[in-house]
Structure formats: structure tokens, C-alpha cells
Amino acid sequence: MITCLAVSGYRSLREVTLSLGRLNVITGANGSGKSSLYRALKLLSDVAQGRAIASLAVEGGLASTLWAGPETFSREMRSGTQRVQGTRRSGPVSLKLGFSSEDFGYAIDLGLPIPSRTRFGHDPEIKVETVWTGPVLGRANVVADRRGQLVRVRSSDTGTWRDSFGNLPAFDSMMTHCADASDGLELLLLRERMRAWRFYDDLRTDRDAPARRPQVGTFTPVLAGDGSDIGAAIQTIIEIGDVDTLETAIADAFDGAAISVGDRFEVEMQQHGLLRPLIASELSDGTLRYLLLAAALLSPRPPELMILNEPEASLHTDLLDPLARLLIKASERCQIIVVSHASKLVTALERHAESTLIELRKVMGETIVSQADGPTWNWPSR
Known part of the structure; x- marks a missing residue:
């Protein structure tokens, strides 16, 4: 079960870290960032499918999906005494996605490409990828690491590092090119789990x-x-x-x-x-x-994770309570994330002891999460 989801620099999600449980309900007003959070999860799944760059292109490319505000807000900007304006950057332009569970964690950092002569020079590049054991990234628990074109994998037997790939193209993920049963088993296991995530947002009626x-x-x-x-x-x-x-x-x-x-x-x-x-x-x-x-x-064949985007669409309000009971029953077999703005459905799910309510709101264009104390999270450095 995923216990933590982290997103940085993606649309209105400037810096978001969420604690997740067995049954998760994401809600908020229109434009608060619900769809962005859903898309971020879909993009993470696309990494394991080898189509993250193509998925970003469908959304308009990296330039269209990056956080459009300043890197940070000053106190004066937040109080309204100073207009919102760009500041000198302290870090590189990046879009970062990651998650962790009790056994494995994964993070990816996508950034601007190095200028070149190719006509694909606007494609984002994968700068960093990291897989670790346990819920929080540390120095000692990394099992696979990608920096630029170099991928290193730590042996589970000896603990020593080995270069797994020396010239991995910037548009390919180590999740798809460096995972095998003999060397990179953790990558293989994590990739297959991510590929099995199930998304439902286009059920046609x-x-x-x-x-x-x-x-x-x-x-x-x-x-x-x-x-x-x-x-x-x-x-x-x-x-x-x-x-x-x-x-x-x-x-x-x-x-x-x-x-x-x-x-x-x-x-x-x-x-x-x-x-x-x-x-x-x-x-x-x-x-x-x-x-x-x-x-x-x-x-x-329930997945480890199922994500439903606005399942209440087209449903009469009388069906929302039965739907809530169905979701609660299904959450006994797999982790579920429900994105909804139907207050009746949200209230019915919130009453369940195993549910986690995540309310989103927008402040100065940025998505803010209701969870007072987010989980501990460390991004890998470039």
C-alpha cells in the first residue's frame, strides 16, 4: 500500500506531500488541483509503461505542465503588500514525482533539456531516478540510482554498487530498461506494481x-x-x-x-x-x-491501487450512498483513491474508520492540502 505521495512543480502542485491510507478521498472546489493530482498519479504509472515523455507531450510539454508561479512566495507576496513576481532561482527547473510504501519508494526528476541541434530539443529529460527500501529515502537504503545517463544498482547480496547502464537516453526510464530478475530485481518488482495500478475516469455511458x-x-x-x-x-x-x-x-x-x-x-x-x-x-x-x-x-483480480476520478458523474444522488458502500467493500481488497466533489459521497466515505480525507484548496494559484502534518519526504538531489 502506498503510504506517501509527493509532487513538486506540476501545474498547481508547487510542493505537495500526502499521507495515504486504505481508502482515500480527495475533494475540493473546482480548480483546487484535484485533476492535477489525478494526472500526477497517472504520469507516475506512465513512467513504468515507458511513456512518461509522450504523456507530458499530450499535456502540452514540460513548459505547459510546470508550476507557473514563482519558485517561492515571500511574506510580502502572501500578505499582498508586494506583487507576485519571479525571484532568483535557488534550484533547477524541475517536475518531480514520487511515492513510498513500507517496503519501497521511487522518485523521478524531469527537467529542461540541454540545448542541441535535434528537432526534439523541447522534450523534457529525465535527470534523476531513485529507488530505495523503506518509506523514507536516506543515504544507506538506496538500491538503484540514475544520474543523467548513468544507472547504478546495488547488489542485494553484497551491498556493492554496479553500473547497470552507462548511456541511458534522457527520454528512457531506468524502470523500463534496467529491471530484470537477476540484477535489478527491486526495479522489476516495483515496475510491475506500478504497471498494475488501475485508473478509471473514462467509463462511457x-x-x-x-x-x-x-x-x-x-x-x-x-x-x-x-x-x-x-x-x-x-x-x-x-x-x-x-x-x-x-x-x-x-x-x-x-x-x-x-x-x-x-x-x-x-x-x-x-x-x-x-x-x-x-x-x-x-x-x-x-x-x-x-x-x-x-x-x-x-x-x-484486484490491483494494489485503484484510482477513480469523479465516479459520481451521471449518478443520481440516491445512488451515492450505495456507491459509498461499494467503495468501502472494495477497499478491503485493494487501496483506493477517489477524486470527487460530490459532498454526499465524500461525507458517506468520510464516516468510514479506514478512510483518509484530503481536502484541497487554492491559494495564490497554489494547491494547499488540508493535512496539517505531511509525512516525512526527501527528494533525491541532482
């Missing part, structure tokens, strides 16, 4: 959504990001998953209704008073979205 059409079904223990294979995913839960919790979640939300999967892997819902079940193409957007969330959260 529109009239042309794939979830509304018949499908060719195969065993599907993990729902697709757009929900296109919902029929196969629900049938998989029925056959090898927690079907009792699935049935309870549907009956709880829809007054005793039940679902099944037709011959062409269409979801069907049987409701009281109707002579035939309704197929997916007949369901409302909110009903279909709840079924998609149930299929995602009750996956027979």
Missing part, C-alpha cells in the same frame, strides 16, 4: 458506448478503462468472483433488482414489475455507470 452493444466475450477479470467489456467482466465475477457482493450491490442500489448476462454478453437488468429484463442499450446513463463501477470495483 453515451448512446454509442461500446458497453451498450453486444460483444464477443472472453474471461475478463479486469474491466477495460472505457467499460467496453462490461458483459464479459460481470460474467467473470459471476463465475469466479464475489458474486454475492455483486448481487448485494445491485439490489442495494436499485430496489432489489438483479443483473445477468445474455447470450451475446449484453448486460441485462431485471426490475420488479417488469415482464422482461432491460438490456444495456435501454438502461439510463446513471444505471449503466453504476454497473460499470461495480464491475471495476469487484474485479476478481
